[in-house]
Amino acid sequence: MKQLVALDWGTSSLRAARLDAQGGVIEERSLPRGILTVPAGEFPKVFAEATAQWPADKDTLFLLSGMVGSRQGWKEAPYCPCPAGFGDIAAALAWVEPGRIAIVPGMSYEQEGVPDVMRGEETQVFGAMQLLGITKGLFVLPGTHSKWAHVSDGRIKSFSTFMTGEFYALLRQHSILSRTLPPEDGEIDVHAFERGVHYAMHTGNLMHTAFSVRALALFDKMAAAAMPSYLSGLVIGEELRSQHLSRIADPIVIVAGPGLSKRYELAMQLLDIPAKAVGAEATWRGLWGIAKGLEAA
């Protein structure tokens, strides 16, 4: 198989990996060059920087996923509508340089006239499916904008976005609660986090539950140091509350780095919902799978 260099190029960060013929990572890099930091026209330069000094020949394939395929990215890769599988994505690559550099399209899903979109997470879902050897289930990709994807027969049938990480940041930094919360988040306080998840699941509506951070502070009912964890539990609990998880048969697949993964696993344990976790390697596996498909085609 051709040599593959994989890039996960998002809004705020850029990660690159050189993979071997089995999809294993030979070397990995991370640059603070998310697409928001890249002026129009400078994508080739940042791309060269991200892949510099890596052995490449004319057969090396570069596959990119994430917001790099958006209108504000290097080259727009139109969304693939749901339902879509690995093959649909691979067939809709946006080639920056034919045969050499391609961007994986994002996906869209429309319900009752209201669209939803993702870019990069589709690749992670397909990669996680390959890593786990499954073709169905509910996948959650937590983050600034969490995605929940329903998969069956190896295809993403539907998905929805929850602005969980962004709501946390808005409340943390810009709301009245910012006066109550300590300047740094610190280590997770598991008890406070679980209290937040529990309160969100049972009382619901973040616009109401978030105010409890302030009220608990007014009555000295919670230590300030515990409050970021409590608020994190509130937003993650609010996200989980909408998923009707008790109706899900298979374990939920969490695709995330260790920090976020731990929080979602904790919350699901608390709610007695089986889950398994896959790390950031899902992206590399997804891009490697697309490359293999191209070769076979």
Add this chain to the structure above:
Amino acid sequence: MKQLVALDWGTSSLRAARLDAQGGVIEERSLPRGILTVPAGEFPKVFAEATAQWPADKDTLFLLSGMVGSRQGWKEAPYCPCPAGFGDIAAALAWVEPGRIAIVPGMSYEQEGVPDVMRGEETQVFGAMQLLGITKGLFVLPGTHSKWAHVSDGRIKSFSTFMTGEFYALLRQHSILSRTLPPEDGEIDVHAFERGVHYAMHTGNLMHTAFSVRALALFDKMAAAAMPSYLSGLVIGEELRSQHLSRIADPIVIVAGPGLSKRYELAMQLLDIPAKAVGAEATWRGLWGIAKGLEAA
């Protein structure tokens, strides 16, 4: 009856009114001197400014409600716990100057160990009850932090806070949606507002529905000028979704200025929920009612 000067002194604004013996407003003033603008120790000065040149004798009573009674205000007036009626509030005034200047306490309500608080809205609820001649019902006081108060037998039994106005402002000014929304809100677009209310009521969870503003923009499915109204509909719809309004027998009482009142009335019409509205005069009526009670006592 003594002459009454009433002050509604909140976080971001200060309103004052001189009332006649029947509770009618003789004269009203508004100053941009919310408590956040008043350094500790300068409350007497701002108070004098707000009431300057108004005829007052030694019998004139000054009654203040709102955040002026908080720890950051002029003098802390401890919260009255629910359930509480007019008499409980009047009996718990914090006197700044005995017999002359008093601050109305706020109220607190605790459920499952989680407290909630309000200051100023309790006075509006009691005033609205007097204006409408009712002693029970569900009252909503929309705003930065909306309050929903359940009243029976003339007492506030419970209430809850929704950070509706603040969530709107956070999403409007600080979230990713701020890039999509036009710089000014403009006139309300009733159709877009109602679409937002409808989507929030049926799809729910603002962390999910808010993202639709971005997705609708990406697919050119909504004019940018309509989006602030749509987002306003989303947050107000989210607030209404949590109230289980179909179970409420009496018309909901909306206590608000004309702009917000119109939005809540529109939303409730759309949901086929009977409502009636009372304006800012509820505060004056509430403070006048307390003054009358003091006189009778």
